[in-house]
Amino acid sequence: xxxxxxxxxxxxxxxxxxxxxxxxxxxxxxxxxxxxxxxxxxxxxxxxxxxxxxxxxxxxxxxxxxxxxxxxxxxxxxxxxxxxxxxxxxxxxxxxxxxxxxxxxxxxxxxxxxxxxxxxxxxxxxxxxxxxxxxxxxxxxxxxxxxxxxxxxxxxxxxxxxxxxxxxxxxxxxxxxxxxxxxxxxxxxxxxxxxxxxxxxxxxxxxxxxxxxxx
Amino acid sequence: xxxxxxxxxxxxxxxxxxxxxxxxxxxxxxxxxxxxxxxxxxxxxxxxxxxxxxxxxxxxxxxxxxxxxxxxxxxxxxxxxxxxxxxxxxxxxxxxxxxxxxxxxxxxxxxxxxxxxxxxxxxxxxxxxxxxxxxxxxxxxxxxxxxxxxxxxxxxxxxxxxxxxxxxxxxxxxxxxxxxxxxxxxxxxxxxxxxxxxxxxxxxxxxxxxxxxxxxxxxxxxxxxxxxxxxxxxxxxxxxxxxxxxxxxxxxxxxxxxxxxxxxxxxxxxxxxxxxxxxxxxxxxxxxxxxxxxxxxxxxxxxxxxxxxxxxxxxxxxxxxxxxxxxxxxxxxxxxxxxxxxxxxxxxxxxxxxxxxxxxxxxxxxxxxxxxxxxxxxxxxxxxxxxxxxxxxxxxxxxxxxxxxxxxxxxxxxxxxxxxxxxxxxxxxxxxxxxxxxxxxxxxxxxxxxxxxxxxxxxxxxxxxxxxxxxxxxxxxxxxxxxxxxxxxxxxxxxxxxxxxxxxxxxxxxxxxxxxxxxxxxxxxxxxxxxxxxxxxxxxxxxxxxxxxxxxxxxxxxxxxxxxxxxxxxxxxxxx
Numbered sequence: 001x002x003x004x005x006x007x008x009x010x011x012x013x014x015x016x017x018x019x020x021x022x023x024x025x026x027x028x029x030x031x032x033x034x035x036x037x038x039x040x041x042x043x044x045x046x047x048x049x050x051x052x053x054x055x056x057x058x059x060x061x062x063x064x065x066x067x068x069x070x071x072x073x074x075x076x077x078x079x080x081x082x083x084x085x086x087x088x089x090x091x092x093x094x095x096x097x098x099x100x101x102x103x104x105x106x107x108x109x110x111x112x113x114x115x116x117x118x119x120x121x122x123x124x125x126x127x128x129x130x131x132x133x134x135x136x137x138x139x140x141x142x143x144x145x146x147x148x149x150x151x152x153x154x155x156x157x158x159x160x161x162x163x164x165x166x167x168x169x170x171x172x173x174x175x176x177x178x179x180x181x182x183x184x185x186x187x188x189x190x191x192x193x194x195x196x197x198x199x200x201x202x203x204x205x206x207x208x209x210x211x212x213x214x215x
Numbered sequence: 216x217x218x219x220x221x222x223x224x225x226x227x228x229x230x231x232x233x234x235x236x237x238x239x240x241x242x243x244x245x246x247x248x249x250x251x252x253x254x255x256x257x258x259x260x261x262x263x264x265x266x267x268x269x270x271x272x273x274x275x276x277x278x279x280x281x282x283x284x285x286x287x288x289x290x291x292x293x294x295x296x297x298x299x300x301x302x303x304x305x306x307x308x309x310x311x312x313x314x315x316x317x318x319x320x321x322x323x324x325x326x327x328x329x330x331x332x333x334x335x336x337x338x339x340x341x342x343x344x345x346x347x348x349x350x351x352x353x354x355x356x357x358x359x360x361x362x363x364x365x366x367x368x369x370x371x372x373x374x375x376x377x378x379x380x381x382x383x384x385x386x387x388x389x390x391x392x393x394x395x396x397x398x399x400x401x402x403x404x405x406x407x408x409x410x411x412x413x414x415x416x417x418x419x420x421x422x423x424x425x426x427x428x429x430x431x432x433x434x435x436x437x438x439x440x441x442x443x444x445x446x447x448x449x450x451x452x453x454x455x456x457x458x459x460x461x462x463x464x465x466x467x468x469x470x471x472x473x474x475x476x477x478x479x480x481x482x483x484x485x486x487x488x489x490x491x492x493x494x495x496x497x498x499x500x501x502x503x504x505x506x507x508x509x510x511x512x513x514x515x516x517x518x519x520x521x522x523x524x525x526x527x528x529x530x531x532x533x534x535x536x537x538x539x540x541x542x543x544x545x546x547x548x549x550x551x552x553x554x555x556x557x558x559x560x561x562x563x564x565x566x567x568x569x570x571x572x573x574x575x576x577x578x579x580x581x582x583x584x585x586x587x588x589x590x591x592x593x594x595x596x597x598x599x600x601x602x603x604x605x606x607x608x609x610x611x612x613x614x615x616x617x618x619x620x621x622x623x624x625x626x627x628x629x630x631x632x633x634x635x636x637x638x639x640x641x642x643x644x645x646x647x648x649x650x651x652x653x654x655x656x657x658x659x660x661x662x663x664x665x666x667x668x669x670x671x672x673x674x675x676x677x678x679x680x681x682x683x684x685x686x687x688x689x690x691x692x693x694x695x696x697x698x699x700x701x702x703x704x705x706x707x708x709x710x711x712x713x714x715x716x717x718x719x720x721x722x723x724x725x726x727x728x729x730x731x732x733x734x735x736x737x738x739x740x741x742x743x744x745x746x747x748x749x750x751x752x753x754x755x756x757x758x759x760x761x762x763x764x765x766x767x768x769x770x771x772x773x774x775x776x777x778x779x780x781x782x783x784x785x786x787x788x789x790x791x
Binding site for chain 1: 579581582583585586588589592593594595603607610611614617618620622625627628629630631633635637638639640664666764768769770771772773774775779
């Protein structure tokens with residue numbers, strides 16, 4: 001069976017997958033991390049990386065075999081994705097990934113979660129969540145580009161679980177992840193799939209600010 | 216001041232078609248789009264004639280281009296109301312032409328100032344992608360001996376799809392002010408070997424013989440300088456080079472595969488010249504005779520007649536000599552057959568069961584890619600969905616293609632205060648070239664991933680009769696040789712069109728290793744053919760299909776990608 005173009009990271013178990021790295025992906029990461037990158041370049045290259053991560057996340061969704069007849073009259077043995085998926089973005093930086101998902105799945109439903117960290121205690125707290133009614137029956141693509149501690153994601157997944165989404169039906173799409181965050185999240189939700197483009201001790205925390213231009 | 220241009224151009228087109236070559240900029244502009252330039256050309260070639268010498272064939276060959284003094288010219292235009300209307304027209308002495316397009320009005324579509332030719336250039340290389348050396352015919356002879364008529368008769372009888380006709384007139388030297396004045400006084404010797412830029416001539420001819428693209432100068436006989444624009448020409452199956460001193464240079468002689476001397480009686484030539492210069496160019500008898508006796512005749516005796524010894528065939532009486540023309544044509548046919556041009560069928564029947572070449576880069580077959588293929592291959596898929604899913608697939612293919620370019624390590628500073636060891640693309644100059652029409656569907660994706668990328672286009676169509684690909688149009692970025700080129704076509708079946716496009720890029724001096732052919736779907740045979748012919752061209756695709764059918768569609772395939780994308784499929788009733 002096809003496994004997509006990502007590999008599992010052995011130290012975090014089979015459910016943490018890293019996009020197959022090549023020089024081009026490293027270039028995108030380099031531009032995003034470079035402090036001298038202009039905002040227009042930043043957004044352009046971030047969108048490219050997001051698109052690649054989203055495409056790879058979609059590879060994690062369940063599918064079944066499907067044969068079709070081509071215009072030449074021959075049969076092509078392809079496959080078909082199940083319907084009943086949805087996206088959930090974590091406000092604000094997760095919303096940067098919504099367009100990438102829309103570009104791949106035109107009419108997909110997208111829910112939102114707003115998690116805020118208390119300025120003093122750093123405790124993350126969900127202040128807003130809005131999902132499709134039947135989210136419990138769907139595969140959920142949870143979008144959040146930067147994970148440094150993993151706390152925000154923990155809260156978001158908790159909310160999803162409260163709404164009846166099984167842990168193994170959640171796929172986390174992420175661009176940059178620290179090993180600490182990966183460890184925290186996997187420890188809390190071993191059944192959830194995590195897809196990232198890079199595991200690196202320093203996360204580019206300026207992502208949301210620069211992407212939306214509020215720095 | 217030359218008001219004769221317009222009426223002329225449309226009047227008579229018996230002899231020379233507009234080039235149905237795939238033309239680059241200069242050629243398209245100067246020939247078809249711009250009225251002022253057209254007028255200029257009429258002037259440039261002397262006031263041309265429209266004289267039909269009994270056979271309905273123009274033989275206006277200003278072997279010694281004569282300059283009409285400015286005064287005369289002016290008086291002419293006022294006189295032209297009393298004279299019978301002159302049928303001056305643009306004379307295309309240097310042109311690449313296709314035998315099949317006898318009627319220019321049928322072979323050209325004009326839209327938005329662009330000219331598209333409906334008869335294209337067939338393959339000029341064999342099935343290994345290598346140049347097949349064209350057959351070069353040199354035609355020499357005195358002024359007004361009928362060289363052009365002979366050339367034209369040969370082209371008519373040859374019935375080969377592609378002939379390039381190059382005239383020595385293009386290589387006249389640029390005159391300085393003094394020489395320019397001499398020319399106005401009929402005292403500059405245009406019949407002397409020194410009047411020609413022999414080095415440039417050799418260079419152009421050699422490149423044509425190698426099948427390369429050349430810029431041929433356009434000589435302006437009014438200013439005695441070269442036009443700022445040039446005419447782009449390509450080597451063809453047959454190249455004909457004609458002029459009064461074609462056999463003069465030993466270097467040129469070496470390049471000629473066949474040498475023809477047109478030997479027409481001196482008094483006939485003088486009679487033609489008198490008729491042409493006096494009745495069509497409004498010059499006086501005295502001036503013409505002076506030029507003839509002081510320059511044209513001595514030059515013929517000194518420089519032209521002695522070169523007759525080099526000729527393989529001497530054609531007495533010029534174009535009327537049917538037997539001689541027939542002999543020449545037969546010989547050329549034999550030579551061309553020995554060189555061989557049949558392509559597509561040869562490609563489709565080779566390489567069965569061979570392992571795939573190293574230059575092939577197949578995208579990892581992820582479930583998404585297979586799912587996307589399922590959508591776009593399904594005949595039931597609506598066009599809306601077809602476009603959407605093919606765009607997604609194209610984006611993935613383009614991203615993958617870019618990752619194959621060389622990168623260099625860099626260290627950057629991050630806002631987090633640590634440095635980051637990253638990579639940057641090593642080549643800054645990348646351009647896309649799409650093979651019309653299906654390749655164009657990939658342009659958007661490449662623009663979405665490469666900021667400000669330049670895009671070139673090549674139009675190649677399959678000739679419905681021969682099944683061979685033909686080149687119709689191309690427009691490429693300047694200095695394309697300095698770019699890494701991503702060549703895009705949605706599907707590759709036999710690879711014939713892609714090979715032609717690659718050949719075009721090579722002819723524009725793009726190194727083979729800088730070319731990457733990118734497509735959504737390829738047939739194994741196409742990959743083999745391309746990899747065999749061009750081992751250094753990288754081939755990128757998202758799927759490989761094993762077969763092609765008798766219509767050269769890939770099996771199981773996508774169908775006609777361009778038709779499905781652009782919505783131009785033939786309707787059901789039309790098929791049945």
